[in-house]
Amino acid sequence: MLAHLPILQVIVPLLAAPLCLILRRSSLVWLFSLIISGIAFLISISLLQQIMASGTIVYELGGWDAPWGIEYRIDKLNAFVLLIISAVSTVVLLAAQTSIEKELPKDKHTLFYVLYLLSLSGMLGIVSSGDVFNVFVFLEISSLSAYALIALGEDRRALWASFQYLIMGTIGATFILIGIGLMYQMTGTLNLDDLSRRLPEVAHTRTVFSAFAFVIVGICLKLALFPLHLWLPNAYAYAPSIVTAFLAATATKVAIYLLIRFTFSVFGLSFSFTTLPLQILFMVLGLLGIFVASTAAIYQKNVKHLFAYSSIAQIGYMIVGFSTSTVTGLTATLLHVFNHALMKSALFLALGAVMYRIGSVQLSQFQGLGRQMPFTMAAIVIGGLSLIGVPLTVGFVSKWYLLMALVENGWWLVAVLILLSSLLTIIYVWRIFEVAYFKPPLLETEGIKEAPISFLIPIWILVMANIYFGIDTRLSVQVAQAASQSLFGVAP
Amino acid sequence: MMLMGLYNYWIVVVLMMIGFYIVIAHGNLIKKIVGLTIFQTSVFIFYISTAKVDGGTAPILVEGINQYSNPLPHVLILTAIVVGIATTALGLALAVRIKEAYGSIEEQEIQKKDNQSC
Structure with a gap:
């Protein structure tokens, strides 16, 4: 067996x-x-x-x-x-x-x-x-x-x-x-x-x-x-x-x-x-992807669209890590594959919960949801922080490794651009926070209650994983490192 | 000589570009699917023609014959044809649903209706 x-x-x-x-x-x-x-x-x-x-x-x-x-x-x-x-x-x-x-x-x-x-x-x-x-x-x-x-x-x-x-x-x-x-x-x-x-x-x-x-x-x-x-x-x-x-x-x-x-x-x-010239090609395309998609994400009215554009930007980070063609760079890519899967599944599931209660994921409908659906919105907040790369979340770990790989290669300019791109992430994530927490609820969504428990359990499993693997990085880093070392033929 | 000896590749490339052009240039969804099918078929021909060995026969054990064509690409393409048919069927089914939902199968009109509802 x-x-x-x-x-x-x-x-x-x-x-x-x-x-x-x-x-x-x-x-x-x-x-x-x-x-x-x-x-x-x-x-x-x-x-x-x-x-x-x-x-x-x-x-x-x-x-x-x-x-x-x-x-x-x-x-x-x-x-x-x-x-x-x-x-x-x-x-x-x-x-x-x-x-x-x-x-x-x-x-x-x-x-x-x-x-x-x-x-x-x-x-x-x-x-x-x-x-x-x-x-x-x-x-x-x-x-x-x-x-x-x-x-x-x-x-x-x-x-x-x-x-x-x-x-x-x-x-x-x-x-x-x-x-x-x-x-x-x-x-x-x-x-x-x-x-x-x-x-x-x-x-x-x-x-x-x-x-x-x-x-x-x-x-x-x-x-x-x-x-x-x-x-x-x-x-x-x-x-x-x-x-x-x-x-x-x-x-x-x-x-x-x-x-x-x-x-x-x-x-x-x-x-x-x-x-x-794959290295330079992928680096440029990856960076362009990050900036174009993050900027596009800022202007979206539909939150699912917003996070879809953010996915394209996150793929850009993985490709930049890949383009360094070093062990650390590939480790960063693999870590980001793992971490991004955790973030995006949590975020999109939380959007699913919003969809379940409100029937729409237009940003304007999010008004006041911070009070009406506290657990779902808290999940989106933590997922968003993870996307930005705030310490103690998984997003930080992979960005940290990515920056290390870039510095190792001496690509300072790219490293600075990656940090700048995080600012764009802050902007589009902030737009959601602002609407959900600082605006009064709409009349039509007044009676909205928290999402059902069958939604909250999987969402929070993923959110907890986002935090857990942001603090205890042994499993993810160890496996990602071992995998990239074996790809480079370096004895682990 | 070079051109004649490689004529199968020329056919493949010409078919491939015809298919690709139709997919890009035509706004009608059915025409797009036809283009996609031509595009895929050119690849099938590519596989099958490369399997031919000069002077080789069908790969069946017969006395007196010791040169055979390579059967493996044929088998592969059999699978790829099935995949291609599945894709075409799904594409056509989607076109039917699009016709029901939008009342049109022209790309431009669909885009226009989408922009209006936004």
Whole structure:
């Protein structure tokens, strides 16, 4: 049983998804999905423990040897990302039933959980698989279900957002497919580990360069890196609240994982960063992303839009950390992946609670909510402080490591710009505080009460995690550091 | 010679650009999906044509033949075709829902209605 954990991680939610259709009753399906997601969470914890203790796990599907058969290779990086995805998914699911009862028509409930589990298993599959084509298939499983999940939103704009995401996402995935084809043409293998050994021999050819370019651009589309981010704000803003909380915390993180995996493991550090000007390119795009998206966030009237733009800015921080191409920089990126998942899932779940009570997340509707929904608003405050990077929250930890990495490289100007960008974050977070705490309640929202307990529990689990991992950084820092050291080939 | 020997790649690139152009340039959602399908199909042709080995036959064990074409890309593309169909189906389904909700499948009109309701 223990030996089969890598495949169980993916196959359990994948098989559970169609089973939801048999159960039918909305509350039963919810409980079932919650248990399945919980199992995935437990598996990922156990995998992480095994890997930290004894190193990389290799699992051969059907017992076929590696370059011929499909291999699941779980190392520290995979296990870390698996843990983030399954943990967020489980906590978000706790609130799912209450939220979708309000936001979705009754006949869509079962289908919602089917799509949710499919999307979850797709993401877990991308991260665990050690075969590039498998990665592509799982990418499409998770993306297709994500498009459908977004289209479930009440507002008709959700449909249009989902369609735009579908076009952009498919172009991205097809680019990745072209890249995989070119790599296969040159090396005759699809196994990630095998590719990393065979690619250096042919690294000087133009085919490998174009393969690299196609794969990176494809991933950056999925990642919503600055000039390719246009699909993200509307998709997040009009999707059902639960979907936003889940996707915001996981989908882009999986793309970050792919970016790291391809540049560091498959193409190798020297190819990715010395033969190509990737370092400067990513640094500039990351910084532009931070400033453009943070400024855009300041002018949003819809709070979900506001946090969606802030997500693009946070992706910018991860990319800047990545562009330093040092151990510390990559540690900062991985930490921010972890921390951002905690912040954004807490914030979007809290917005889900507001949506549940008020039926809208327009900033003007937030007037006086500080007194009417004290616990929900306190959660948004702590999440917002974490976004800014105030000490004792997780946001501080990753920004601290990012600044250390930048100073280490001597990139003082970038470090200063990162600090300045925090000011922009303060502005857009402050706008929410101001409206919620210093303005009297609106007449129409006068009788509003605190969100139901089924919302408050998951929100506060995430908020407490935001604070806990901001004070006790051992787990997150240790794993992120070990993962980035192993990627650089430094003995931990 | 170079051009002729690599003719399969030329077909792939031309098809790919036609598809890509349609996706970008056309405002009609159905046309966008058609463009997307052409775009994906060009990649399928790319995979399949690279699998051909000169003088090779179908990969079935027969006496007297010792050169075979590579079957793996075909298998991969079979999967990719399924993915492509799923994407097209989902895209069309969304187009139907958009038509119901907005009364139009022209990008510009949808944008206009969105801006009005804002």
